[in-house]
Amino acid sequence: MIRKAEQKDLARIAEIQIFNYRLYFYPIFKNDWYYFDELQVPSLMRSYEGALDSLYVYDDGVVKGFIKIEGTYIARLFVEPVLQNAAIGSKLLEFAVKEHNADHLWALEKNVKAIRFYERHGFVATGEKKPEEDTTEYLLLLKRQVSEEQ
16 A cells, blocks of 8 residues: 555645645644645645655555655655544554654644654654744654664
8 A cells, every 4th residue: 555656646745745734834834825825736746756766655546645755764744634543644654664764753843743643653752953944933853762672
């Protein structure tokens, strides 16, 4: 169900990211211009064209989520909002850890739902923060705790 993304997946990947951004980030940033003008499927598709090697999709006949893995860094993880809480994000995250030894990511400090999700999967906030570019918000660094039996 998880496979490397292909060119044909880019529109769906862009849709999933845009729906998530509008649902979860617009209420924090309230930037009409960015979320409803700048953030569009065609431009987001173009931004991912050179990144197919780092993109994986959850596809059970329909692309329902995706993850972008850069080395051991999880750069993006999104699931179609209406399909969240169906273990799709968990499967994508487990794939990243198992197949790519993914061990760190940055999450928006106010995105408590995402932080709780990552914590349930063995990631912990390190206390390290950095500003989200061009905003007054902060990102938190989360790293995977490796137990001794692993």
